[in-house]
Amino acid sequence: MTRIIVIGAGVIGASVAYRLARAGAEVMVLEATRPGGGTSGISFAWTNAHRKPPKPYHDLNVAGMKAHAALREEFGATPWWHGGGSLEWEPDSGRAAQQDNVRQLQSWGYAAEWIDHRHLSKLEPDIDLAAVGEAPVAYFPDEGWLDPVPYVHAMLSTARRRHGATVILGARVADLIIRGDRVCGARLADGTPHEADMVVNCAGRWTNDVVREAGLHLPLAPMVGFLVFTPPVATSLNRVVRSSVINARPDGAGRLMLHWDPTDATLGFDHPLSPSMPEARDLVRRARQLLPGIGDVEPEAVRIALRPIPGDHLSAVGPVPRIAGYYLAVTHSGVTMSPFLGHCVADEIMSGQMRPELADFRPARFFN
Ligand SMILES: Cc1cc2nc3c(=O)[nH]c(=O)nc-3n(C[C@H](O)[C@H](O)[C@H](O)COP(=O)(O)OP(=O)(O)OC[C@H]3O[C@@H](n4cnc5c(N)ncnc54)[C@H](O)[C@@H]3O)c2cc1C
Known part of the structure; x- marks a missing residue:
């Protein structure tokens, strides 16, 4: 053997x-x-x-996405994998690139579509449409996240x-x-x-x-990745959302996991970490713009890692x-x-x- x-x-x-x-x-x-x-x-x-x-x-x-989905057949249930797709909208400055990306993904046969505000609200009723504004919203039904x-x-x-x-x-x-x-x-x-x-x-x-x-x-070529976690909050958010204000997804028991690319770029790996650090509070403030129903909550945890690149x-x-x-x-x-x-x-x-x-x-x- x-x-x-x-x-x-x-x-x-x-x-x-x-x-x-x-x-x-x-x-x-x-x-x-x-x-x-x-x-x-x-x-x-x-x-x-x-x-x-x-x-x-x-x-x-x-x-990889298909292999995650296929594990359901092999294991019977895959409670660690969450489908449901992802939602995305961009600030003005990112919209041309987003259009190009969606076009390219569609030409490669990848599930990517534009949806209106009504559809968005049906998928994620807790998202404040004011945080979306006039931005076109893209939906990628085959995406998801893993525990x-x-x-x-x-x-x-x-x-x-x-x-x-x-x-x-x-x-x-x-x-x-x-x-x-x-x-x-x-x-x-x-x-x-x-x-x-x-x-x-x-x-x-x-x-x-x-x-x-x-x-x-x-x-x-390692790069820093910084994540902020809320305590359990009152929201039904059920998908990965990558928006002009914050990237967020559920993280179990009502917690949200938050990420914001520009913040990664400001932090060194040795940066002292605390849930009360201004960067963490800023991410939660941003999440509140997206989901006002979470209320005046403070970050519960922060984590930092180096991406293996x-x-x-x-x-x-x-x-x-x-x-x-x-x-x-x-x-x-x-x-x-x-x-x-x-x-x-x-x-x-x-x-x-x-x-x-x-x-x-x-x-x-x-x-x-
Ligand atoms: C903030 C952030 C966000 C990310 N977002 C995404 C995303 O949205 N989607 C995505 O697909 N990927 C994402 N990634 C990347 C993804 O997380 C990594 O590519 C993946 O976790 C790498 O897995 P790995 O098993 O190679 O490494 P690891 O999980 O680091 O596993 C390596 C293991 O080796 C062990 N080890 C280390 N040294 C030794 C030793 N000397 N002897 C024995 N064992 C040792 C470690 O303890 C560790 O358990 C993200 C990464 C970060 C940091």
């Missing part, structure tokens, strides 16, 4: 581990902290293929219980075990060696922390040149793509057949 180590139990590692174990591999997941304890647990987690050129990258994201940590748990626990995978928490990988031109396993920070026929690095933004050999480092902003999935037994799976938009990437990685490793969908995303482009 092929022994495979998967480093990292975020959405990517959990998906890869599940598919490999289901395909018959002897899988061991080594996770430094806890399942979903990295970037996956601090993600807006909108499943979409929106403004994700070039076309092959868009296609990977669409395949990443319950998703990770579902993949890992199924891999473990049904397919015999081993998941070791608190297992911080310090280096790969390399003999000649082959990776033969991973060594933990406490010195414990784990041997394997193949190591799949799914450590996200920590990808380069698990291998000392600088020649095996993947160039990364390969140097050219596209995915890096595949073997690493000149060294056998080593495979990378690192990407932004990983929440959207993870179930599809799980399939692809398992196919490539278990059957040796290279998936054409990944042809443009090989790590080799960084190492040659």
